[in-house]
Amino acid sequence: MARKEKSAxxxxxxxxxxxxxxxxxxxxxxxxxxxxxxxxxFGVLLAIGFLVGHPVYLGILGFVLALLAAAIVFGRRAEKAAFGQMEGQLGAAAAVLDRMGKGWHIDQAVAMNRSQDVVHRAVGKAGIVLIGEGNPNRLRSLLGSEKKRMARVVGDVPVHDIVVGNDEGQVPLRKLRTKMLKLPRTLQGGQVTEVNDRLRALGDLMSNMPVPKGPMPKGMRMPKGMRGR
Structure with missing residues (x-):
């Protein structure tokens, strides 16, 4: 065990x-x-230590708290810098979703168009959250198509949609995780798993459906689930 700790x-x-x-x-x-x-x-704690007559004890405490305070500030500024470098890049939202933690089932790029606007899906106790990144105008139709596709299997499960961006009505990348965690919880753990299984089964069904190559024969209709994809 000691060797593992030293190597880590x-x-x-x-x-x-x-x-x-x-x-x-x-x-x-x-x-x-x-x-x-x-x-x-450190200086504040040391000064207090001299005032109360315990400079050594308060000095040691000040040193520990100084390291802790610096670590907290460093963590926040590092996170801000990371988001700043990711913002605007394709797949940035997916990187944030990967850090959502337990209780969330994430499926990346469940819908995408030729312009590389993309919709990710998260299923948790808040229901279903569709996260779009790309052009807001094109994402409206992409999100709408995904909602219609899911409607047949999700019933009355709440569906939220979020567009990542810095304009009005959008959610900045750095606030995406916080926004999702603040959504009202309406499902229990078992329901979350059930809804996620239904959606993944729907995805498998659509991906395994044979699609004819070349022009579609005259009079043939595209299956409802494939529209808007």
Whole structure:
């Protein structure tokens, strides 16, 4: 066990260093900010220690809290920098969805058009959430088609749609996870699994359906589930 811990430590430190380097590309004052936060926190606690007659104890506590405060600030600014670099890139929303955690079933790119506007699907206790990234105008029809396709199997399960972006009515990438977690919970754990299984079965059915090559024969209609895809 000791060997595993020793081998894991260099990897963790390397990861922190890489995160710091990535953050500094867009936040060049990050080093001074972290140093300032640490020194102010330590200085305040040390001053209190002298006032109450326990500079050693408060100094040690101040050192620990200084490291903690710097770590918290670093984490937040690193996250902000990461979102800033991802924003506007295709698949950025999918990267956020991958970090949703337990209780959510994520299916990426359940719908996409030739312009590479894409819709992802998340199923959780809030119901079904369709997340679109791309051109807002084109996404309306893409989201509408996906809702119609799901309607036959989801019944009265709540369906929410989110368009990722910075314009009015859209949700910024950095706030996507928070937005989804704040949605009202209406399903139980077993219901979530059941709904997800239905949707995946529908997806398998559509993907396995034979599609004729070349022009469609005259008078032949496309199956309802394939429309809008």
């Amino acid at each position: 430590e260099p990897g963790r430190l390397k990861q922190i260093a890489q995160t710091y380097t990535m953050t500094r590309r867009t936040d060049r004052w990050i080093g001074w900010i972290l140093a300032g936060v640490g020194l102010v926190t």
